[in-house]
Amino acid sequence: MYESFYGLNKKPFQITTDPSFLWMGKKHREALSTLKYGVMDNKGFLLLTGDVGTGKTTLINRLVEDIQGKAYTAKIPDPGLSKYDFYRMVSRYFKLPIEVRTKSDFLEPFSRFLNDAHEERKSVLLLIDEAQRLKHDLMEEIRLLSNLERQDAKLLNIFFVGQNEFNTILLQPENRALMRRITITYNLDPLDQGETCEYIRHRLKTAGAGYEIFSSAAMQEVFDFSSGFPRQINIICDLAMFFASQVSRRTINRKIVSQCRERISFTVDEPSAEMRNPIRAPEPTSRYRHPQKKRWLTLTPARVVGFVAVLMVLWAGVYLIPDRLSVRAGQWVRKTYQSYLPGAAKSSGTRQPAVDTVNATPVDVAAPVPGASPDHATTPIAAKGPLRTPKRPPDLRFPSGVGELSRPAPAEPSATPPVPPAEPMTPSAGQRPDPADAIDWLLEKRKQESGP
Known part of the structure; x- marks a missing residue:
């Protein structure tokens, strides 16, 4: 594109590896001769x-x-x-x-x-x-x-x-x-500053240039950008010749090379003051964990033996412990329970368990109320334990005849003296007689009327 403007036969700074443009500096001549000797x-x-x-x-x-x-x-x-x-x-x-x-x-x-x-x-x-x-x-x-x-x-x-x-x-x-x-x-190794200038002149001369296209300041700027790497030299020199031909500059100065350098350099924006010391959110205290599937334990011989051993130890502790030790253990547990949980050992606060002295059955007795009689305080309300079975009532046998009614029943031995039978009472007028006394009075009256 710019060959005709500068009077060149071909582009001098192509990136392709053309051996005709190889500049044989001191390093390259030494490398080429050493490698050629090794091959031959x-x-x-x-x-x-x-x-x-x-x-x-x-x-x-x-x-x-x-x-x-x-x-x-x-x-x-x-x-x-x-x-x-x-x-x-x-x-x-x-x-x-x-x-x-x-x-x-x-x-x-x-x-x-x-x-x-x-x-x-x-x-x-x-x-x-x-x-x-x-x-x-x-x-x-x-x-x-x-x-x-x-x-x-x-x-x-x-x-x-x-x-x-x-x-x-x-x-x-x-x-x-x-x-x-x-x-x-x-x-x-890369080229130094003097080798960079010779490299640029050699490629321009090989391409057919008849004068110095790059000034000394421009070649200095090229070296500062490329650091002596031939590939970077080719890139910036080719771009500089193109821009200079667009503005009809037959000689390339430092300013043109600097402008080309800005177009092919990578710019990295510096972080602002707010981003230099950002305020980070606090790190979460708990981290997410993937849910793990529950797996059933496989029964291995070692686990079976351990399970049997645990069962044997529990059986020995339950059935082989002496009675006196079990009683002491129960008392210790009860005392510990009452010491550390005193509220659980009592009722709701108005009722306390009472013990029946006859059958040792706990009965719920109402708490004493201020100003009430003692009898009221000991009235049983409800039994917590099972109800007592009442005693069997005595057998009642009615007399079969009148003679048997007059015969007194045999007295049961008792420590108290017998009580004489009550006199039959004649019912007064207007008073309803007791059925049992009426029967006795009627039988006695008939006996007197019949005579001896």
């Missing part, structure tokens, strides 16, 4: 690490371009695969006409391929990008692939390219066997 000399395992956006992928693309024709290369862009998917991808990139269904389907043809490459005096390089995504089981499979070797030479070079987190993964105890096989390592 068959050193086995190699490792390149660096932070995000430091140019690792661009560097390995340049390495593949330099060793082309001298080695067979295969690049795995994403190693987050299963074991058999990894084998299928390796076979496809090395152009092996095999169908991988088992591990033996892959190992035998791949071993023949490595030996044939050694006979051709070519190296075999397996590049694994984003190595920090490797799982432990796949790392073990990759380590075992390095066992395909000869006594005098390594047949396979495995090149790990990953972020700095991969170093921590290798230091784990389960990965120590793989870590000890790595022969060459290199860490790619």
